Amino acid sequence: MHLIIVSGRSGSGKSTALDVLEDNGFYCIDNLPAGLLPELAERFLHTESLQSLVAVSIDARNLPSQLKRFPELLDEVRARHVQCDVLYLDADDETLLKRFSETRRRHPLTTEKRSLAEAIRDESALLGPIIDLADLKIDTTHLNLYQLRDSLKLRLLNKPEPGTAFLVESFGFKRGMPVDADLVFDVRCLPNPYWIPDLRDFSGLDQPVVDYLAAQEDVQDMYQDILGYLSKWLPRFAASNRAYVTVAIGCTGGHHRSVYLSERLGLALKTLLKNVQVRHRDLSE
Structure with a gap:
């Protein structure tokens, strides 16, 4: 039941x-x-x-x-x-x-x-x-x-089976921080594709933005640091019988940097954890 x-x-x-x-x-x-x-x-x-x-x-x-x-x-x-x-x-x-x-x-x-x-x-x-x-x-x-x-x-x-369901969610600080987030990472310090006219209308899901951010050293350092933290601590959340854990990645508008990193982190975490989902709160804006 x-x-x-x-x-x-x-x-x-x-x-x-x-x-x-x-x-x-x-x-x-x-x-x-x-x-x-x-x-x-x-x-x-x-x-x-x-x-x-x-x-x-x-x-x-x-x-x-x-x-x-x-x-x-x-x-x-x-x-x-x-x-x-x-x-x-x-x-x-x-x-x-x-x-x-x-x-x-x-x-x-x-x-x-x-x-x-x-x-x-x-x-x-x-x-x-x-x-x-x-x-x-x-x-x-x-x-x-x-x-x-x-x-x-x-x-x-x-949620295919009992255990902790993990959600990696991108968001934009301009609409407020998700109150239901368990862990929040602020990535607004990273280079912003919004200020590049040719990239502004794309999102972190689109290849031009992906290529731009993948070439930025700071972005890769941030990715590795967040992934290292999550890889170590999320399994311990699961061991404490938590049913749901939300990891929120935030940039200014929630369209570029946070989306790119959420996608990459979700993909990597799926190789380590059973139930990982990715959602982009503000991407429809």
Whole structure:
């Protein structure tokens, strides 16, 4: 049995996550009372006719007392030898405010005495026990619906076997650093193809940029240093039973240097580790 627990603040994309999982064969339950988690796992484990792929949403609509018990409930589920991943989605406060304003939906925590902004803020504290135990966190601030779907498929469904799933992700600092990154490398000190007119419109995936960066000594030194660090320490992350690890490589715009290095690092790491994925957050810009 594979159980995915989806959580996050309201407006962060939980419904989209459940839709993606349902489209890919999961039996999905929205707004499950947290106290029913162990019983649900038990039923699915011992009833042959029931689905072996299950996803449930647990969020701020639960009673606070149930959310506080989440750590012990999760332990009970995993004690039954259930493969269980906890996904937590979030976005910055300004983005969540904008999403609620555009959809005119009511936030589950708003009252006559609690404004939308206060409800969004308070929700983080309420979900604290889940945040602390999340195996995978995805920041949806800069993701549209289609990008979120692609990200969920990449991280949750493109995991061929149990073990740590590694993601090497390029990004541009001008759009902010990924809050879900475990390791961040800043490569803005390297020669920038953007300032070469003939290369500006290409990306780090295109041969002219690849050739230019491959010829730069500083770029090769940076690559070797980062690869040496990751080759040594990522296996130790895996040995500590981490389900997901994100390595973020950042340059100014996220189009050239970070893309080139992420591709090279991902290719090299695939020879050392079982499950390595590469994603370019800002390449569609």
